[in-house]
Amino acid sequence: MITSLINLYIANTFQQLHTPSPALTNNIQEVFQIEQGPVKKADKVAPVIQSRAYLALDLETDRILTNKNINQRLPIASITKTMTALIILEENSLDEVVTVSSRAASTGGSRMNLRAGEKITVKDLLYSIMIHSANDAAYALAEHNAGTVEDFIVKMNQKASDMSLVNTHFQNPAGLDHPDNYSTAYEITRIAKKLYEQPLIKEVVTLENHSVSSVDSRITHKLQSTNSLLGSYLNIKGLKTGQTPAAGACLVAIAQDTNNNEIITVVLNSPDRFRESKILIDWTFNSFIW
Numbered sequence: 001m002i003t004s005l006i007n008l009y010i011a012n013t014f015q016q017l018h019t020p021s022p023a024l025t026n027n028i029q030e031v032f033q034i035e036q037g038p039v040k041k042a043d044k045v046a047p048v049i050q051s052r053a054y055l056a057l058d059l060e061t062d063r064i065l066t067n068k069n070i071n072q073r074l075p076i077a078s079i080t081k082t083m084t085a086l087i088i089l090e091e092n093s094l095d096e097v098v099t100v101s102s103r104a105a106s107t108g109g110s111r112m113n114l115r116a117g118e119k120i121t122v123k124d125l126l127y128s129i130m131i132h133s134a135n136d137a138a139y140a141l142a143e144h145n146a147g148t149v150e151d152f153i154v155k156m157n158q159k160a161s162d163m164s165l166v167n168t169h170f171q172n173p174a175g176l177d178h179p180d181n182y183s184t185a186y187e188i189t190r191i192a193k194k195l196y197e198q199p200l201i202k203e204v205v206t207l208e209n210h211s212v213s214s215v216d217s218r219i220t221h222k223l224q225s226t227n228s229l230l231g232s233y234l235n236i237k238g239l240k241t242g243q244t245p246a247a248g249a250c251l252v253a254i255a256q257d258t259n260n261n262e263i264i265t266v267v268l269n270s271p272d273r274f275r276e277s278k279i280l281i282d283w284t285f286n287s288f289i290w
Contacts (some may be wrong), residue, residue, distance in 0.1 A: 037061035038261070038288035046064040047283040049276045051250070052114040052269035055185040056284040059193065059254065065284050070186040073167050074268050076241030077250050078110065078133045078226075079174030083156050085126055086195045088118035088141050094123035094200070095216055096144070100150055103149070109176060109244075111136045112212075112221045121249065123200070124212035132223040133241060135174040142173040149173060163190060177246040187268040192239050192252045192264055205254075206230065207236025228274045229253060233279055240271070255281045261290045262276045 038058050046066060053069035064070070102116040112134035114120070122144070128137035142152035148174065156170040165187045171178040183191075195201055208230050210223045212289040235256045242250035248269035256262045265280045267273050 002150070002245065008071075029069075030235060037063045038065060038290050040065070045277055045289035049267070049279060050271050051267040051273075052275055053185040053266070054268070054270075054276070055189060055264075055266045056280055057189050057264045058199055059264055062193075064186075065263065065288060066280070067185065071167060071184050073182045073184055075177060075181065075244065075247035076175060076183045076188060076268065077177075077244040077247035078175040079183070079240050079250055079252055080086045080170060080173065081129045081138055082195050082240050082252070083159060083170060084138050084141060084152075084173040085130060086191065086198075087152075087155055087159055088122060088126060088145055089195075089198050089200065092122050092141075092145055094121065094126070096122045098122060098125060098140050098144040100136075100140045101143055104136050104143060107136045107139045107174065109135045109174065110226070112223065114140060114221075115219065118219055119215045119256040120212065121215065126200065127204055127207075127210055127212055128221065128223055128257065130201065130238075130240065131207055131210055131225050132221075133226045134223075135176065136203070138174040150181060163194070165190060169182075174245065175242055175247075178245045185268055188252050188266050188268075189264045192254070192266075196237075196239065196254060201238070206236075227253075228249070229277060232278070239264075241272075251277050253277050253281070255285075257285045259290060261285070 002058045031140040053072050055070045056065040071122045097119050100114045100118040105114045105116040110133045112128045112132050114136045125137040125141050128134040142149045146152035160168045168182050168183040171181040172198045208225045213220045229236045239252050239254050251273040252266045254264055263284055265277055267276050270276045
């Protein structure tokens with residue numbers, strides 16, 4: 001009996017000594033926590049890219065993989081349309097019918113040639129701004145959503161504030177040059193990532209060609225993608241181009257490697273947005289281990 005009690009005492013004492021407290025366990029986990037996400041290969045140097053600003057970001061972990069001037073406020077041209085599309089997708093139904101105003105139909109720059117009085121669905125206009133980068137479609141959507149372009153711009157800036165985008169401001173829904181229409185390489189990735197969560201966008205931004213029609217089928221618009229990376233050797237999942245005199249050539253892209261790892265890349269004011277995006281994507285997938 002005495003021997004059994006002694007053995008039980010020894011066993012309990014041993015368990016207490018070798019069972020760490022919850023606090024100690026948490027501390028051990030913090031000290032030995034393994035960092036998740038891509039790990040850079042030691043022998044890789046930064047890519048040679050001439051863009052005013054650039055960024056590569058891991059889509060899953062939000063880890064910045066390489067960058068330059070990512071918080072510098074710059075014109076972003078038609079990348080602006082990512083915010084326009086995001087608001088429309090969150091607030092409007094795809095089958096709603098938009099009546100094109102004379103203001104929208106006369107918007108300059110990249111156009112799909114909408115006609116004043118034409119009736120066309122929200123879905124087809126979204127296709128038009130994301131594939132063809134149609135400014136007239138962006139203005140038509142803005143007026144349909146908010147009543148006026150000016151009221152829609154208020155919504156755009158409120159959305160930027162809600163997303164804590166402190167270096168982003170919009171002055172129009174299409175990305176036409178204006179001193180108060182700007183963002184940064186980093187904050188563009190925030191908008192792009194949120195937009196890419198929309199199932200329709202995943203479908204739309206991979207299309208090289210598409211056609212849309214007015215609801216009475218009397219007017220057809222042929223859309224040609226502005227993203228020359230589509231159909232290249234890279235697995236490009238989208239997303240949006242932009243180019244104006246002030247912004248230069250810009251591109252936000254989503255790319256996937258053979259192991260299904262996805263990254264977002266941004267180049268702003270690039271001498272060659274497609275070539276430099278290829279360099280950035282290739283360099284990133286070759287320089288990191290997931």
